[in-house]
Amino acid sequence: MITKDKKILIVGLGLMGGSYAAALTKAGFEVGAVTRSQHSIDFAIRNGIIRHGSIEIEAGYVGRFDIIVFSLYPKTFTEWIEKYQKFFKSGALITDVTGVKGPIVEKIQHILRPDVEFVAAHPMCGKEVSGVENASADIFIGANYIVTPTEHNTEEAIEDCETLGRILGCTTISRLTPEYHDEIIGFLSQLTHCIAVSLMNCKDSKDLVRFTGDSFRDLTRIARINDSMWSELFLLNKTELLKQMDLFASQFSRMRNAVENGDTNTLKEMMKISTERRNYFNKI
């Protein structure tokens, strides 16, 4: 049960960690943070995002929290657990926001102390800017929230993790296997970022700004991207991402050939399908 007396620690006070902290503080929880930069902690305290924080990882601080939310790069997250899990309060619930699940969930659950539990989660939201300075409690409102429990998790902990998603403001909470999560995120999120980055790499487009409509803007919004984090995420999900990239390339090539051959029927058929399917995604 996520009662209001639970103390929540955010590890990694960037855009997502900061937004998570802001939303939980707003919901009335006592939220602390561990992060590398004193500046981020000072900013977050000054702006009412957290109540307190530390750049040191110490038993006396980490051990005070009932719920710990990791918002780190995947590899740093795994290393952190290996090195500092000894500081966790017994019975703590560990969760995260990491964008890949297959390669990290099993690994962490395998090495984790038996008296704490890790339920992995992924709030499907973000911003194309980084840092706690850009954090916002609002990014979760109406967003999708995916939980990827395994046989190592108890129903109670899974439900607590889902409750956290609802407290953040997420409206649709789903349970997926880590593998299926990585497949659909490979398609919905990683592939779309690959497309946006590739498109932006085609031309030195500075001069095109005065000619463009909103199509190009929309397709490239996410081309502003944290290169360290996303290259790590892409490579951790390599097999799945390659499948999704190849699937897209085959459809794009089909369209290219239809243009080359003046094949109006195929063009219209593809456009009719895209129009019909896109209607599913209209926000209500």
Next chain:
Amino acid sequence: MITKDKKILIVGLGLMGGSYAAALTKAGFEVGAVTRSQHSIDFAIRNGIIRHGSIEIEAGYVGRFDIIVFSLYPKTFTEWIEKYQKFFKSGALITDVTGVKGPIVEKIQHILRPDVEFVAAHPMCGKEVSGVENASADIFIGANYIVTPTEHNTEEAIEDCETLGRILGCTTISRLTPEYHDEIIGFLSQLTHCIAVSLMNCKDSKDLVRFTGDSFRDLTRIARINDSMWSELFLLNKTELLKQMDLFASQFSRMRNAVENGDTNTLKEMMKISTERRNYFNKI
């Protein structure tokens, strides 16, 4: 000079024609329309978008107007000119909103009566819905407006056409050759529509709605597309569009290979370039 006593005729009262009419009516002009559907005319009169309209193409009506704006599919536009240009008032200024220029501007200017002038234009805006029922005077506000004059045009008519763009609310007005227009529109608009349509054709994505973030939504907004109009536009701009599609495919393939080979350096480099370039496109 575009004085307020000029009477303006819109030919083709769909989304773009209707929006054009709405913006000019709002600016104080007397705006009429010729279109195929009496229902569209009734709707537009009832909603103050036009003052009058006709489903018949007659000298008595068409000949009343000083400025005529064509908002038809490219082929229909050319046929219309061939068949009915005899009805134009002598000295009339003809303009349009057509999405390709190379194949139509020269053709129309070649067959056009010498006592009227056609200055081609392309307001870079739209909506992913169609019909005068969805028309809005606001779509032009802050948009880019491209004029593609040729040696057949007088400076006075070109300036009048640019003034029309400003009256609509467009802020950046550019003059391009029809050929360069088609190249950049092949990249900025047609290629992005090809990408969105291809992406939406990858999977029956109905079940993915509850997992998605905004990236997929943004990349596929324009996948809701008028298949008759866009397949015609694509094929009229085939050579240029194929060039742009191949350019994108080569960058996408570069990224795919970097993922396959675990080539973090290339991934990061592409992301750094995309981040830097995307900053140009932030709206001020």
